[in-house]
Amino acid sequence: MIEAELKARVHDPEYVRGQLDRLVEGRAEVYQDTYYDDPSGSLGSQDQELRVRTIHGPNSTRSLLTYKGARIDSTSGSKPEHETRVDNPEAVHAMLHGLGYVPAISFQKRCQNYEFSSHGRSFLATLVQVPEIDGTFLEVETMVPEEKELSSALDDVRSTMGELGIHTDDFTTELYTDAVAARRATR
Numbered sequence: 001m002i003e004a005e006l007k008a009r010v011h012d013p014e015y016v017r018g019q020l021d022r023l024v025e026g027r028a029e030v031y032q033d034t035y036y037d038d039p040s041g042s043l044g045s046q047d048q049e050l051r052v053r054t055i056h057g058p059n060s061t062r063s064l065l066t067y068k069g070a071r072i073d074s075t076s077g078s079k080p081e082h083e084t085r086v087d088n089p090e091a092v093h094a095m096l097h098g099l100g101y102v103p104a105i106s107f108q109k110r111c112q113n114y115e116f117s118s119h120g121r122s123f124l125a126t127l128v129q130v131p132e133i134d135g136t137f138l139e140v141e142t143m144v145p146e147e148k149e150l151s152s153a154l155d156d157v158r159s160t161m162g163e164l165g166i167h168t169d170d171f172t173t174e175l176y177t178d179a180v181a182a183r184r185a186t187r
Contacts, residue, residue: 002072003081004153005141006161008170013127013136019164020114020125030056031109034093035177036101044104047071049079049177052096054089063089072147076154077173081143107132107180118163119156125164133179138166 010016020026036050037043043050047070054063062085069080086092112127121142128137140161144153158168 001081001143001145002078002147002150003068003141004076004078004144004150004157005139006076006154006157007137007139007172007174008161008166009172010127010136010138010166011170012165016138016164016166017112017127020112020127023118024114024116026112026114026127028058029111029113031111032056032106033109033176034106035104036096037104038100039102041104047079050096050101052086052089052092063087063092065092073150073154075173076157077175078150078154105177105181107176109176118160121153121156123157123160125160128176130176130180132183133176137172138164140164 017026032054034052036052049066049068051066051068052063053066054061064083065086066081066083068082071077071079108131110129110131114125116123116125123140123142126139128139129135130137138161140157142153142157144150
């Protein structure tokens, strides 16, 4: 599967939140993300990601193991994504360590998630705040099975973001991992 996703800086979070709340009730969750790489950094240098995410919601906690391949669209940063739920994240962390992977970076994201349908697609819109980064971000994504569907899906994501009050000059491809690492480097 390919994650057709766009991310934007949000200049008026309350307006965007209000637009999303009109569509569907949001779900507040806190993500604890740990990104892994080998000691030489070869995954990162090849634009790949290996992540263990634990999601703390109001009534439950769940964990996911995610692998993202290199970007197939430089404008959006969209990547092939393979993800599975894991029952024992501590065991997954131990397995990754045992295979020679090391934590490259770990950080928290505070998210408000909205799942809805529009333009004939299922979307996940997430308002994101990363405590170590200034500002609020909006991610809107939909999944497509093949690369040939990516362009059309991204057009629908762009339209949906426009309907939520996001302008073209608000889009960013900056990675949270890079922004957090840069912030930590200046401390």
